[in-house]
Amino acid sequence: MIGNLLVDALIDAPDYSRIFALTRRPLGREHAKLANRIVVFERMAEQLKGLVAQDAFCCIGTTIAEAGSQEAFREADIDAVLLFAQTARAAGATRFAVVSSVGARSDSPKFYLRTKGEMEDAICALGFPSVDIFQPSLLLGPRKQMRPMELAGKIFAPLINPFLTGDREIYRPIPATTVARGMIGAARRGGRGIYRHTYSAIRQLAEYKPMQAPVAQPGKRPPG
Secondary structure, eight states: OHHHHHHHHHHHOTTOOOEEEEESSOOOOOOTTEEEEEOOGGGHHHHTTTOOOSEEEEOOOOOHHHHSSHHHHHIIIIIIHHHHHHHHHHTTOOEEEEEOOTTOOTTOSSHHHHHHHHHHHHHHTTOOSEEEEEOOSSEESOOSSOOHHHHHHHHHHHHHGGGOOGGGGGGSOEEHHHHHHHHHHHHHHOOOEEEEEOHHHHHHHHTOOTTOOOOSOTTOOOOO
8 A cells, every 4th residue: 555655656756757666466557757567576686687776665564364374474574575675775775765563673572563673673784874664553545455453543543643642642543645755755854874763753754855854863763
């Protein structure tokens, strides 16, 4: 969902002249700025040899229910993400933005959050000058198959969000389109270092304009 919205936002962004969208299946859309490359993740480095890029955005992710097993989930949310990141680094990308999850950390007792945390640690070790890790809570937006929790979040978010304040603000449901725009805002900001963005920072980045001051501190990890 975020990936499709991100492509739309990049097409509309005047400061991006060429977009390479890497997918397993055709996007089914055409635009003068867009080049849709169909890839097999295990062969991505070979298939994209010679590609040159500056900013890399990663929206790869699934659920355990969709993956079918914890092993398949890790293959998607760690292995595939790392293959993409390594390919982007080889292509010369200096900025890498990736979607993770609120509460992610490699020592979490919860499998989902631990997997996301391990992915974050692995990305941070690849040597990108700039890494932006987006840690949204429940995502709101259009999906081909609406998940029960997301449907409930869409209905109750206006009622719940006012009560999620202080340290609990990071758990507010957030529109996927805001996350997509925030990823572009992080690239526009151009800060060096490792940044983790939760609810309020993502919203700020979504409105980011060139020459605006940074909104986060390098390496800061939210509670959770």
